[in-house]
Amino acid sequence: QKEVEQNSGPLSVPEGAIASLNCTYSDRGSQSFFWYRQYSGKSPELIMFIYSNGDKEDGRFTAQLNKASQYVSLLIRDSQPSDSATYLCAVKSNSGYALNFGKGTSLLVTP
Amino acid sequence: DVKVTQSSRYLVKRTGEKVFLECVQDMDHENMFWYRQDPGLGLRLIYFSYDVKMKEKGDIPEGYSVSREKKERFSLILESASTNQTSMYLCASLGSAMGGASTDTQYFGPGTRLTVL
Numbered sequence: 001q002k003e004v005e006q007n008s009g010p011l012s013v014p015e016g017a018i019a020s021l022n023c024t025y026s027d028r029g030s031q032s033f034f035w036y037r038q039y040s041g042k043s044p045e046l047i048m049f050i051y052s053n054g055d056k057e058d059g060r061f062t063a064q065l066n067k068a069s070q071y072v073s074l075l076i077r078d079s080q081p082s083d084s085a086t087y088l089c090a091v092k093s094n095s096g097y098a099l100n101f102g103k104g105t106s107l108l109v110t111p
Numbered sequence: 112d113v114k115v116t117q118s119s120r121y122l123v124k125r126t127g128e129k130v131f132l133e134c135v136q137d138m139d140h141e142n143m144f145w146y147r148q149d150p151g152l153g154l155r156l157i158y159f160s161y162d163v164k165m166k167e168k169g170d171i172p173e174g175y176s177v178s179r180e181k182k183e184r185f186s187l188i189l190e191s192a193s194t195n196q197t198s199m200y201l202c203a204s205l206g207s208a209m210g211g212a213s214t215d216t217q218y219f220g221p222g223t224r225l226t227v228l
Contacts, residue, residue, distance in 0.1 A: 033218065043201055043219040044154075088154070088218075097142045097161055097205060098169065099217055103153035 002027040004091050006102035014110055019076040021105050023089030026070070032092040033065055033072045034099065048074060052053045079109045115204045115220035120187070123226045130189040132223050140145040142205035143185035144217065145169075145177065146168030154201065160185055192227045199224050 003026040013019045021035075032051055036044035050063040050072065052055045062075040072091075076083055086106050090099040118133035136143065146169075156169030160179040174177040174196060178186040189196055203217040 036219075043222045046216060046218065047215060098144065098156050098159055101154040103151070 002030075002091075002093065002100045004089055004100045004102040006089050006101060006105045009106040010108050011105055012108045012110060013079050015081060017079050017109075019079045019083065019107055019109070021074040021076075021087050021089075021107065023071045023072045023074075023091075023102055024070055024090075025072070025091045025100070026029060027091065027093050027100070028045075028067075028070065028089045029095070030067075030070075031094050033062075033063070034090040034092075035074045035099060036088040036090060037065060037085045038104065044088055077108075079107075081109045081111055083107060084109050115202060115218055116211075117200075117202055117220040117223050119223050121224050121226075123228065124192050125228050126187075127194060128189075128192050128227075129191050130225065130227075132187040132225070134185045134187070134204075134220055136185075136204035136218075137183065138204065138206050139182065140204040140206045141182070143179070144173075144203040144205070145185070145187045146176070146201045146203065147196075148201055148222075149198050150166055151184075157187065181219050192225075194214060194227050195223060197227045 001058045005024045009011040035048040037047050038044045050065045056063045060077045064073045086104040089102040092099050115136045142161050145157045146154045148154050155171050158177040160166045176188045200223045202220040
């Protein structure tokens with residue numbers, strides 16, 4: 001069974017702080033890693049993807065990947081109340097087409 | 112922009128009814144997926160299709176079937192709806208990630224919240 005684990009939260013951070021969301025995965029053959037944001041009652045929306053070890057930055061978002069430790073994270077700088085949502089980590093292996101999703105971490109940014 | 116649409120946002124059906132959920136994508140993607148999402152259980156893959164008339168079972172196919180007669184359209188069928196199929200159903204299409212070289216990013220439709228009474 002290919003597992004993707006996330007802390008369910010809620011993770012509460014004050015406005016303007018850095019939110020750090022973490023994800024571990026069990027399949028060493030995983031090659032592609034994605035972060036989706038999901039607002040309550042809405043469908044998941046892709047915000048970041050990363051394939052190589054290291055950091056990848058896009059605006060206030062930074063994805064970090066460490067394949068040796070089987071760990072991927074998402075940092076959100078200058079967190080805003082509008083960032084309050086559930087963040088889903090998804091992992092794809094070399095074989096097959098489907099993504100394996102974690103159950104998501106709920107983030108609450110308080111004014 | 113990739114556009115994935117689903118036939119209904121909200122649907123209420125009775126136990127035993129046959130239910131059709133439709134999904135259409137406009138990006139000529141070959142791969143399409145059906146998930147259901149339940150509190151505490153996350154996203155679970157029901158079926159996916161990698162080409163017209165081709166399908167593969169996901170993690171929870173029991174009680175469901177699918178149809179892919181045209182590339183842009185992927186239908187999920189509940190042959191005889193039951194109350195435990197009350198859920199949010201999400202369709203996804205797989206294509207290039209944000210204009211990059213990768214072709215393994217899934218884009219989701221808005222979802223259908225199905226209630227079976």
